[in-house]
Amino acid sequence: MEKELKYVDMVEQPISMHPKKFALWLFMVSVVMVFAGLTSAYIVRQAEGNWLEYDLPEIFWITSGIALLSSFTLHWAYFSAKKDNFLNLKIGMGLTVLLGIAFLIGQWYSWVAMVDREVFFVGNPSGSFLYVFTGLHAAHLISGVIFLIIVLISTLRLQVHSKAMDVMEMATTYWHFLGGLWLYLFMFLLLNH
Amino acid sequence: MATATVAHHDEAAHEHHEHHDNFITKYIFTQDHKMIGKQFLITGMFWAIIGGFLSILFRLQLGFPEMSMEFLRPLLGGWIDESGALDPNFYLALVTMHGTIMVFFVLTAGLSGTFSNYLIPLQIGARDMASGFMNMLSYWFFFLSGVIMFISLFIKTGPAGGGWVVYPPLSALEQAIPGSGLGMTLWLIAMTFFIASSLLGGINYITTVINLRTKGMSFSRLPLTIWAFFLTAVIGLLSFPVLFAAALLLVFDRSFGTSFYLSDIYIGGEALPNTGGSPVLYQHLFWFLGHPEVYIVLLPALGITSEVIATNSRKPIFGYKAMIISMLGITILSFIVWAHHMFVSGMNPFLGSIFMFLTLIIAVPSAVKVFNYLTTLWRGNLIFTPAMLFSIGLVSFFISGGLTGIFLGNSAIDIQLHDTYFVVAHFHLVMGSASFFGLMAGVYHWFPKMFGRMMDAKLGYIHFWLTFTGVYLVFFPMHYIGIAGFPRRYYSWTNFNFADMYTDLNMFVSVAAIITFAAQFIFIFNFFYSMYRGRKATLNPWRSNTLEWTTPLYPGHGNWPGEIPTVYRWPYDYSKPGAAEDFIPQTVPLSATPESNLPHEQELVALEMEIMKDESEVLVANESKH
Secondary structure, eight states, X not given: OHHHHHHHHHHSOOOOOOHHHHHHHHHHHHHHHHHHHHHHHHHHHHHTSOOOOOOOOTHHHHXXXXXXXXXXXXXXXXXHHHTTOXXXXXXXXXXXXXXXXXXXXXXXXXXHHHHHTTOOSXXXXXXXXHHHHHHHHHHHHHHHHHHHHHHHHHHHTTOOBTTBOHHHHHHHHHHHHHXXXXXHHHHHHHHXX | OHHHHHHHHHHHHHHOOOOOOOHIIIIISOOOHHHHHHHHHHHHHHHHHHHHHHHHHHHHHHHOTTOOOGGGHHHHXXXXXXXXXXXXXXHHHHHHHHHHIIIIIIIIIIIIIHHHHHHHHXXXXXXXXXXXXXXXXXXXXXXXXHHHHHHHTTSTTOSOOSTTTTOTTTTTOTTTOGGGSHHHHHHHHHHHHHHHHHHHHHHHHHHHHHHOOOTTOOGGGSOHHHHHHHHHHHHHHHHHHHHHHHHXXXXXXXXXXXXSSOOSOEETTEEOSOOSOOHHHHXXXXXXXXXXXXXXXXXXXXXXXXXXXXXXXXXXXXXXXXHHHHHHHHHHHTTSXXXXXXXXXXXXXXXXXXXXXXXXXXXXXXXXXXXXXXXHHTTOOOOOOHHHHHHHHHHHHHHHHHHHHHHHTSTTHHHHHTTBHHHHHHHIIIIIIHHHHHHHHHHHXXXXXXXXXXXXXXXXXXXXXXXXXXXHHHHHXXXXXXXXXXXXXXSOOTTOGGGGGGHHHHHHHHHHHHHHHHHHHHHHHHHHHHHHHSOBOOSSTTOOOSGGGGSOSSOOTTSOSSSOOOOOSOTTOBSOTTOSSSBOOTTSOGGGOTTTOOHHHHHHHHHHHHHHHHHHHSOOHHHHHO
């Protein structure tokens, strides 16, 4: 029976995905590991005591909303591309890029709010961790915005349509991932505060 | 330029003939996985010589503490003081750089980088890696990392000196030792590039193995080398990002004044402003990479050994599935044992016993692998090629070094042995020498494929016996020195009376180390001489089953001039009863070998006929994929 099965999969070309999409997933795995390392460091460090308590910047609620909204607009653009609805695609992509930039500006204001609370990057690790989480996430988000802008340019050139969705799919995957990553970080901070 | 070479690549894939690359696209910024593999190999060899030479320098100090090192002044300059003694700070830098270079540059990039790149597409039947550009980037990040590390050897304050594990606070405070200054900064920058290189490479290896296998190459027909490279890449993908996180926080502590790892430190009577940090946090993060790194180094060597031993025993590998399951077991376990490096860091003893338990479980898959190597060798028609000797040497080190791991994994015994030469002996045998022997076995075995010529076997034998005996002469005495209580990384023990009776032993180790190091130049000579003057290789010199031997003697970019061969069987059909030859390559259909087919294989032949009929009609999907 086992040999039989082996034989059946010999008939077919071995399972395979689009290699670049697959590589993107692997890249996201490595990003997950960076943040898993950092957040677990946070927990380990917090358990040791001498931990500064402060209120999280309220603007995080707004930026989380923006992140969520941008995922919706991008997915709308994605469906529009699938249906070859180019006007909606362009609007959706443009909106997403703008929301992405708005998110980054919002994150900057969270740092301003932190400084107002007199919690600085240099000082008790409890504050420093927040700067590292948001900063490193923002660095990845910038790469995401650049990716979106590249896709936006190709949509303006009508290079994205229902028969050429690879780049669009990758951008969508990556953007949803970055949004999800932020929501995870925010939840993590809310729960471990 | 990138687009130009991409175009080349496509042409090679579709029209099946090689275009004339110019020197730069062929040898420097190449996207051909074979050339990238060779680049990794040559760079790795360069670093191995440097790393080995550094160890000779500190072995001189350890074996002959009273000796005048005046003769090294032309090379080391100010690091030799007026009385002719080696500077203690430079000694620390030497051990640090020896460790860093050997672990990361030689046994990670030089081993996994070389053979994953070279063998994955050739053995799974692919034209190239999933992304040739990323692959090229991976090498050049590694190269850049090497350049930065190399520069750090020559700066005034010396290279990093905090040990290859760079524990804070020593590594975090510039005022601690000279080696924590600019040298440490360069070390961190170099390692960041190295991590980027490893991730780019690893993502490529995984993608390629999963997505670009040729027709018929199911996971249950992959050579064990590919399984090993695949799992190595998975481990790297999961663990290197965590090292990046650890290094990032260390950079912030060093350059921006944060206190992730620093707390309540007094230097020169002055209290530092840092408060609230935890140095043990760094150790957790570091060893979460550091332990899997051991298997990143070892697994490729074990994979190469499986292949070489099966081929040269003319027998199927014993327990193919057991080998895969043990490697999977090792992969998973490697992530949950890191704290056995930290038994004496003040951790909860209960937690220590959990990590001890998990650590000792690793002995099971390791023993399965050793058992399978030995049973593959058992009553085989052994052919002692140099590659075979090095593989058997690996098994020997894996046993003798692995046994001491059982002692060290025990949290109670570790209190005595921690950070002594016993540890040094243990990991140099089981990880250092074993992986090095795997690397050597790989080079001797695949040299004919890489350069179309044979390496000289006699020189190979001399190289093997000198190295094999040399390694044991160096590392076996270290167990005694370690049990006696000699700590690692100490510049000298002349202040302790108990140390007097071991001076001879240290001297013996140093002499053995120098001879072993010198023996490596036999290999270097053999390598470069054979590259140009070696005997011309035949297409399949070891009479091996795997796909790489079906390529032309000098495979072009794209590997196979025609269609990619289809795979009909597993790679270990050696000495199959009834077969005319003692090997049946993977490309031979079952229907072509009725005399040796087992009953259940005979049933498959009819089905196979249908496929072969289809095949002539259907395009190989790989072709259209490019």
